[in-house]
Amino acid sequence: MRAFFLLASLGFVAAENGLDGWLRYAPLPCTTQCHSKVPANIVVLNATETSPIYVAGTELQTGLKSICGSHAELIHGQCKASSSVVVGTIEQYRKTCGNLSEIPELEEDGFWLSTKGNDVQILGSNDRGALYGAFEYLSMLAQGNFSEVAYATSPSAPIRWVNQWDNLDGSIERGYGGPSIFFKNGTVVEDLTRVKQYGRLLASIRINAVVVNNVNANASLLSSENLKGLGRIADAFRPYGVKVGISLNFASPETFGGLDTYDPLNSSVIKWWSNITDQLYQNVPDMAGYLVKGDSEGQPGPEIYNRTLAQGANLFAKALQPYGGIVMFRAFVYNQLNESDWKADRAKAAVDFFKPLDGEFEENVVIQIKYGPIDFQVREPTSPLFANLLNTNTAIELEVTQEYLGQQSHLVYLPPLWKTVLDFDLRVDHKPSLVRDIVTGKRFNRKLGGSAAVVNVGTNTTWLGSYLSMSNLYAYGRLAWNPADDPEAMVQDWIQLTFGLDPTVLKTLTRMSMESWPAYLNYSGNLGIQTLTDILYTHYGPNPATQDNNGWGQWTRADHTTVGMDRTISNGTGYSGQYPEEIAAMYENIDTTPDNLCLWFHHVNWTHHLHSGKTVIQHFYDAHYSGADTAQSFFTQWESLKGKVDEERYNHVRHRLDYQTGHSIVWRDAISNFYYNMTSIPDDSKRVSHYPWRIEAEDMALDGYKTYTVSPFEAASRSVAIVTVSNNTVGTATTKVDFPSGTYDLAVNYFDLYGGQSHWQIYLNDRQIGEWIGNSEDVLSHTPSIYLDGHSAIRIKFRGVTVKKGDMLKIVGKPDGVEPAPVDYVSFLPHGVVD
CATH class of the missing domain: 3.90.1330.10 (Alpha-glucuronidase, C-terminal domain)
Structure with missing residues (x-):
């Protein structure tokens, strides 16, 4: 149990823009007591300024001053100073300071942290591990935790990567935090300040590699100018122990290299990729490796030449082997299907494509598998591919960027979802087979494994577009290190580091x-x-x-009577049979299928009882x-x-x-x-289609407005909204209020389209009670829409409005650009009524 230093009072936090994320190092209120509990010196056992150990020393110096108000002197290469934080590798410590017999054996990137006695030891198995330990110590202090600890921790797996879907033009596919921090106008940006700041955040959560470009890769990344740019990115990340990886376009030898083929078994193609890899390592000597998306969603791959996915992956693996690089090969491979075929099932694709190739991949190939068999859905069963690759390295692919999950405009803390997969027992060969043990290599004795997450930070100071969404990035790093970690404990640490100790x-x-x-x-x-x-x-x-x-x-x-996919063996697509016997039997039978996956596995009547x-x-x-x-x-x-x-x-x-x-x-x-x-x-x-507190806009008296049938119909109340009759006509909608006199919250549902910023005003009698502009594309993070639909539908509230029965309600809408000031309805909500 943690022992916490009790704080006499909690201070107010100054305004912040989110750039420091959870590394704010906010001052603790009782700085005098705090000052007496931290060492006066910081001993750094590596004086090379680009070393993560040197960075750890400066980070400790900054953190101690900010958190406790104490100025710790930075000392290089000797252990004589008393009351010190000593940071370095175990080997460096033994050479400089002597043995510490209590330190257990550490895995790569692991560290030892001891705060007992007058000195603090932060010792890594390597430089990166020492930096991780420094961030761990500062995390404790920032949360007011001055307890005495002595423990070692090592990562669950060597692969703890993030993927950025950044395009060379600076846009980010499924990115909701602004433009790319890496690319602009086809090349690497000149100012890499934000890249360094990103490296700092990633190191603090023990991420060791970043794939910097989109999986739908642009081959011009391999130009000589961009290779030099990648070298600069790697230089910016290196002090934080973060390596660079890149996504490849499979067809690059043809589209970029001038060959007439990209057949992975063609000798000229093999030589071309070998030369490109040599050039990459000349610019990025410690490059982590490649991420490849082949034969998926229109991306080129080996199948056009009747080659297997394994032969395609091995092409890159062999080119990387002299350098120790890794190929992350995405299992997101599927073909379009005929819906009239009731045996067709996209969920089966990954196993169908990859299981026959188990054991044919090179040892430095890792199959990167999405947590579920479809595509980052709000709930899916665990991908059965995890249970079907016993002789191949695997990693789990998660998504921080919330593509299908609210796109950072909705609060959705994702680790509880991820844990439904990581903690799932697939019972391979009737033995415990937790997914987290499979992807870390423990279950099938694989040397490589771990996790990758699609993150897609941007230039917005909140990084992801929302302060609260950063909890997902923080927790991802924690789970990548230890997939058994608890979601509630993780978010509580993040809250205290981000918002303070209240x-x-x-x-x-x-x-x-x-x-x-x-x-x-x-x-x-x-x-x-x-x-x-x-x-x-x-x-x-x-x-x-x-x-x-x-x-x-x-x-x-x-349809009218039924819903759900029949994925049983007996009567459906057979998907349930891709699981090991015990799991297949559970999902095959509707009586043993959990309600929360009923419609995934079974086609039932709408009146079926759960x-x-x-x-x-x-x-x-x-x-x-x-x-x-x-x-x-x-x-x-x-x-x-x-x-x-x-x-x-x-x-x-x-x-x-x-x-x-x-x-x-x-x-x-x-x-x-x-x-x-x-x-x-x-x-x-009796709630659905029954809204007693609403006034539909189309029922109001319209001047300059006309009715508009919305598609899809369900995106508007009663499927109809109003829009101005032209893009330069001001519209007015009026009606008499027939609700009892009282105090209400007025909620206006309208549509905010991309391509214009309309202006609305709302009146009761001649008293204006509110106005707003349709500028959600500037102030929210989700992908905007050019249509009146469920994406552009939005609501604004004016709270605590005094209303008398018989008042005249008027809405005035001024269109702008292509946006015709659309309005759906107005709700008069008494206290406690949601609508």
Whole structure:
């Protein structure tokens, strides 16, 4: 149990912009007591300024001064100073200071931390491990923890990578935190300050490599100018122990190199890749390796030449072997399918493609497997491929960037989702086979393994586009080091490091974080039906119809009477048979399939009764309302922290949570109404399609406005909104208020399109009670939309408005650009009513 230094009082945090993330090193209130508890000197056993050990010394010096107000003297290469923090490798310590017999054997990157007695020892198995130990010590101090500890820790796996989907033009595919910190206008940026800051953040969570470019790779990354640029990026990262990796385009020998083939067995292709690899290592001597996406989603690969994926991966592996580099080969390979074939199933693709190749990959190839068999969905079963590669290195691929999961505009703390996979026991050969033990190499005795996460930080000072989303990056690093770590403990450390030690802040943000994934799961898709977003456009707002009637294979197979994929062996696609016997038997039988994956494995009637006793359709209704209700609570919980969080971050988070309250209702209504329309089965609680506090915009008296039928229909209340009659006409909508006199929150649902920033005003009688601009593309993080749909639907609230029955409500909309000031409805919400 940790012993914490008790603080007499908790100070107020100054305004911050998020650039330091969890490395703020905020001053502790009792600096006098704090000063007496930390060493007066920092002994650094490597004086090379580019060494992670030297960086650890300067980081300790900065941290001790900021946290405790103490100036520790930096001493190089000797251990005579008393009251010291000694940081270096174990070997350096033994040569300079003598033996420490109690240190156990460490794995690569592991470290020993001892705070007992007058001195602190931070000793790594290598330079990088020593830096990790320094960040660990500072994390303790920053949380007010001055307890005496002596322990060693080593990583669970050698591969702890992040992937950046950055494009050379500076854009980022599925990035929601601004442009690239690496690239602009086709080349590496000149100013690498943000790259260094990113390296610092990654080192603090023990990440050891970054793939800097998009998996949908541009071959011009291999130009001589960009190779030099990659060398500069590597130089910026190296002091933090972070290596550079790159994504490759399989067809580069042809499209960039001038060959007439990219056949992986062609001698000229082999030589070309060998030469490119030599050039890369000349510029980046410690390059981590390659990430390859082949034969997937239109990307070129070996199959065009009738070569196997193993032969394709091995081409790069052999080129890297002289340098010790690694090939991360993505298992995200699938073909488009015919939905009329009830045996077709995209979820089977990874096992179908890779299982026959088990054992054929070179030893420096690692198959990078998404946690579920489809694509970063809000809930999926564990990918069965983990149980089918017994003789091949594997790593799990997670996603920090929230592509399908709210895109940083919704609070969704993801480790509870990741843990459903990491902690899942696949029971290979009827033996314990936790996924976390498989990907770390422990279960099948593989030398390489670990994890990769798609992160996609950008130039925004919050890095990801939202302060709260940084908890996912922090926790990913913790899980990459130790996949058995606890999500609640991780987020509590992150909260204290990010927002300070106020117990109310800790309790409130812990509760919000731990409730956030279940809430998003409830209002965006449940029972294993996947995230019911628009898979053909932005992957953000609700559009369940896009799941079906296409070749992408993310089907729900929903109709008037039934829903769900039959993935059984007996009558369906046979997907359940890709699991080991015990797991296959559980999923084959609907009576033993958990409710939360019922529709993933079984095609059932909407009136089918779940283990909970509810029908499937009633569960849909209840879950979507419950999830949206929880999202409303995030806003009120955060408001209770006013004055306990600095104003800049308080307002930023408040705005996003306020947006989430409205968009969760957009989700709730869209999904509930879509399936109510499909099934004609009413909601037992009489909520769906029943909104007694709303005034529909199309029912108001319109001047300069006209009605507009929204598509998809469920994205608008009663499927209709109003838009201005032209892009240079001001619209007015008026109506008499027929609700009882009282105090209400007025909620206006409207659509905020990309390509214009309309201006709205709302009046009661002649009194203006609010105005707003459609500028969400500037102040929120998700991919914007050019249509009136579930992505652009948004709600604004004006709280505590005094209303008299008979008042005249008026909305004035001024269009801008292509945005015709669209309005859906206005709700008059009494206290406690969600809508």
